[in-house]
Amino acid sequence: xxxxxxxxxxxxxxxxxxxxxxxxxxxxxxxxxxxxxxxxxxxxxxxxxxxxxxxxxxxxxxxxxxxxxxxxxxxxxxxxxxxxxxxxxxxxxxxxxxxxxxxxxxxxxxxxxxxxxxxxxxxxxxxxxxxxxxxxxxxxxxxxxxxxxxxxxxxxxxxxxxxxxxxxxxxxxxxxxxxxxxxxxxxxxxxxxxxxxxxxxxxxxxxxxxxxxxxxxxxxxxxxxxxxxxxxxxxxxxxxxxxxxxxxxxxxxxxxxxxxxxxxxxxxxxxxxxxxxxxxxxxxxxxxxxxxxxxxxxxxxxxxxxxxxxxxxxxxxxxxxxxxxxxxxxxxxxxxxxxxxxxxxxxxxxxxxxxxxxxxxxxxxxxxxxxxxxxxxxxxxxxxxxxxxxxxxxxxxxxxxxxxxxxxxxxxxxxxxxxxxxxxxxxxxxxxxxxxxxxxxxxxxxxxxx
Amino acid sequence: xxxxxxxxxxxxxxxxxxxxxxxxxxxxxxxxxxxxxxxxxxxxxxxxxxxxxxxxxxxxxxxxxxxxxxxxxxxxxxxxxxxxxxxxxxxxxxxxxxxxxxxxxxxxxxxxxxxxxxxxxxxxxxxxxxxxxxxxxxxxxxxxxxxxxxxxxxxxxxxxxxxxxxxxxxxxxxxxxxxxxxxxxxxxxxxxxxxxxxxxxxxxxxxxxxxxxxxxxxxxxxxxxxxxxxxxxxxxxxxxxxxxxxxxxxxxxxxx
Numbered sequence: 001x002x003x004x005x006x007x008x009x010x011x012x013x014x015x016x017x018x019x020x021x022x023x024x025x026x027x028x029x030x031x032x033x034x035x036x037x038x039x040x041x042x043x044x045x046x047x048x049x050x051x052x053x054x055x056x057x058x059x060x061x062x063x064x065x066x067x068x069x070x071x072x073x074x075x076x077x078x079x080x081x082x083x084x085x086x087x088x089x090x091x092x093x094x095x096x097x098x099x100x101x102x103x104x105x106x107x108x109x110x111x112x113x114x115x116x117x118x119x120x121x122x123x124x125x126x127x128x129x130x131x132x133x134x135x136x137x138x139x140x141x142x143x144x145x146x147x148x149x150x151x152x153x154x155x156x157x158x159x160x161x162x163x164x165x166x167x168x169x170x171x172x173x174x175x176x177x178x179x180x181x182x183x184x185x186x187x188x189x190x191x192x193x194x195x196x197x198x199x200x201x202x203x204x205x206x207x208x209x210x211x212x213x214x215x216x217x218x219x220x221x222x223x224x225x226x227x228x229x230x231x232x233x234x235x236x237x238x239x240x241x242x243x244x245x246x247x248x249x250x251x252x253x254x255x256x257x258x259x260x261x262x263x264x265x266x267x268x269x270x271x272x273x274x275x276x277x278x279x280x281x282x283x284x285x286x287x288x289x290x291x292x293x294x295x296x297x298x299x300x301x302x303x304x305x306x307x308x309x310x311x312x313x314x315x316x317x318x319x320x321x322x323x324x325x326x327x328x329x330x331x332x333x334x335x336x337x338x339x340x341x342x343x344x345x346x347x348x349x350x351x352x353x354x355x356x357x358x359x360x361x362x363x364x365x366x367x368x369x370x371x372x373x374x375x376x377x378x379x380x381x382x383x384x385x386x387x388x389x390x391x392x393x394x395x396x397x398x399x400x401x402x403x404x405x406x407x408x409x410x411x412x413x414x415x416x417x418x419x420x421x422x423x424x425x426x427x428x429x430x431x432x433x434x435x436x437x438x439x440x441x442x443x444x445x446x447x448x449x450x
Numbered sequence: 451x452x453x454x455x456x457x458x459x460x461x462x463x464x465x466x467x468x469x470x471x472x473x474x475x476x477x478x479x480x481x482x483x484x485x486x487x488x489x490x491x492x493x494x495x496x497x498x499x500x501x502x503x504x505x506x507x508x509x510x511x512x513x514x515x516x517x518x519x520x521x522x523x524x525x526x527x528x529x530x531x532x533x534x535x536x537x538x539x540x541x542x543x544x545x546x547x548x549x550x551x552x553x554x555x556x557x558x559x560x561x562x563x564x565x566x567x568x569x570x571x572x573x574x575x576x577x578x579x580x581x582x583x584x585x586x587x588x589x590x591x592x593x594x595x596x597x598x599x600x601x602x603x604x605x606x607x608x609x610x611x612x613x614x615x616x617x618x619x620x621x622x623x624x625x626x627x628x629x630x631x632x633x634x635x636x637x638x639x640x641x642x643x644x645x646x647x648x649x650x651x652x653x654x655x656x657x658x659x660x661x662x663x664x665x666x667x668x669x670x671x672x673x674x675x676x677x678x679x680x681x682x683x684x685x686x687x688x689x690x691x692x693x694x695x696x697x698x699x700x701x702x703x704x705x706x
Contacts, residue, residue, distance in 0.1 A: 139467065139468075142467070142602045143582075145579065146602060146604045147513075147514045149514035149516050150579070200492070201490065203463045203466035204463045204466070205463060205464075206463060206513070206517050210520075211495060211520040212464070212494070212496060213464065213494050213495070213496070214463065230496060231496060351690065356694075356696065357581075357582045357583070357695065357696045357697070357698075359582050359583045359690075360600065360690055361645070363468045363469035363470075363600060363644060363646055364469050366471055366475070366646050367466075386686070387686045387687055387689070387690045391650060394649060394650075394679060398472070398475050398649065403679075410682075410686050
């Protein structure tokens with residue numbers, strides 16, 4: 001009986017929240033329902049767990065979930081998903097409560113859930129999905145997660161031989177979970193024009209099987225590419241089950257087994273999301289690549305990390321990175337470096353403020369290779385943001401940038417940032433900062449300061 | 451060989467968490483500034499001819515504990531040489547990797563394994579991670595100094611009868627309950643300070659290179675490095691530490 005009370009309470013609360021904001025992803029109704037019935041998610045009826053997919057990993061969860069959601073809907077499937085981003089148990093409980101009948105019965109073809117990798121064991125205990133796609137397991141949010149092995153152990157603790165895993169063939173850590181189940185489907189990406197190598201003084205990682213060194217042939221995106229262990233036989237497969245090929249940046253197209261696709265975003269880290277989504281759609285949902293291909297042309301990524309602002313005749317290209325996450329910073333650096341035009345780079349790494357205590361961590365910048373950016377016609381650098389601007393500048397100095405080419409601003413004052421942008425002779429401005437500062441800048445421009 | 455500065459970078463791929471290569475860049479830059487030719491050698495689990503005494507400076511970055519047993523196995527034949535090394539030469543070990551050189555490592559899953567035993571310390575893995583700034587005073591090569599950095603604490607460090615490297619002014623340090631930070635043994639620094647600690651605190655880098663020069667019979671560099679940028683960084687980070695909210699009770703910065 002408590003399940004029904006929890007369900008009805010969650011439905012009412014969800015409706016109330018929906019009145020305030022229709023698009024808001026929230027944990028609250030589910031969290032409250034779980035307080036009333038701790039097994040709330042377990043008690044929903046009519047869920048075929050072979051039709052349930054978890055999307056997890058460090059980077060690319062939201063994009064992969066969004067794309068799978070889009071492909072399935074375009075192909076007429078009824079799905080329940082949390083694309084609004086509430087990816088903890090409470091969020092999943094909220095969406096199930098919303099979609100269920102008053103008696104807790106669900107009716108969907110597929111259930112696609114982005115899941116926070118840290119809390120996945122709790123979610124799995126109540127919703128034992130048969131399918132899981134892991135995008136990658138990288139260094140991320142070290143204040144919460146410590147190191148990638150912390151998350152690896154959480155995943156390895158509940159994955160079992162009855163599960164089907166979709167694994168990134170070219171990411172050594174997550175691929176090594178293949179030892180737990182034989183039902184593994186691999187996805188990967190061919191070498192492309194923006195594949196790159198790093199100097200030997202950029203460390204890689206330890207082999208998850210024998211602890212010796214992993215070597216990459218090249219990187220398709222940071223820390224992801226064909227690899228092998230120098231000691232044991234652990235290596236990426238020569239070709240994956242779902243391999244993206246013929247990536248053409250000019251025409252914005254790629255292929256999978258001769259099927260042509262439009263490339264909605266020509267960002268290298270998203271190619272793996274494309275490959276993974278195609279694998280899931282075919283293997284779990286029986287949507288062949290030919291059918292999936294039609295959906296790519298009109299795919300719009302929700303909450304993407306790139307935005308463009310127009311300001312006084314200048315183009316400000318904003319790239320949002322994840323804090324404490326070298327891979328997203330490296331991707332942003334690579335994008336700037338691939339632009340042959342003269343540019344100004346405004347770099348606002350910032351104090352980590354996820355929870356108390358806040359702290360001044362910018363050390364992940366030393367995992368990233370700035371050299372291609374330094375060689376890519378940068379007119380001037382602006383290092384801003386309170387408490388960490390000097391450290392950011394120091395990272396550039398150690399890459400050989402002259403002190404004279406760097407403005408250091410120990411502040412997030414957007415008027416000062418705009419004043420520096422005003423001084424640039426180039427119209428091509430790249431901006432990296434946290435969302436709060438960017439939103440202020442956006443509002444400033446939208447308010448007519450243009 | 452006196453004008454060559456040789457850096458040994460221990461297990462750079464196996465132990466790689468927090469932008470720690472910055473420390474190699476810092477020593478290298480300071481060595482070059484003083485006119486040395488600098489060689490950086492990566493020591494891996496596949497290195498066959500490792501001899502600590504071939505190096506002027508050794509660096510061991512923090513890593514995932516899962517790899518430590520294999521590293522201890524590799525280093526065990528070199529324990530005596532490492533012990534001799536730190537009598538006079540600088541070794542920097544950061545973060546979790548202190549456990550490699552300690553006596554015992556207790557893991558969350560209720561099992562333990564032995565470290566190299568170079569230090570009489572026990573390490574106990576924590577079930578939760580603690581990340582914060584770290585601010586302490588220390589003395590190295592007879593020079594008193596203050597260090598600021600970050601700490602991501604995956605384990606508590608019980609230093610038993612060893613000597614702490616620093617005295618905390620703010621931060622979690624070894625256990626979150628005392629003002630002890632890290633361990634110093636001979637010229638070996640074992641600190642919880644992560645990332646590019648030698649870049650953010652060039653005064654420590656200078657003392658390490660001074661010691662290297664002394665070991666080589668050279669006179670420390672007369673032209674001082676311009677540390678203005680790092681001093682400004684230090685001041686603004688100290689301001690953050692002094693004004694931020696914290697739950698730590700082992701250090702009471704406002705009273706100092």
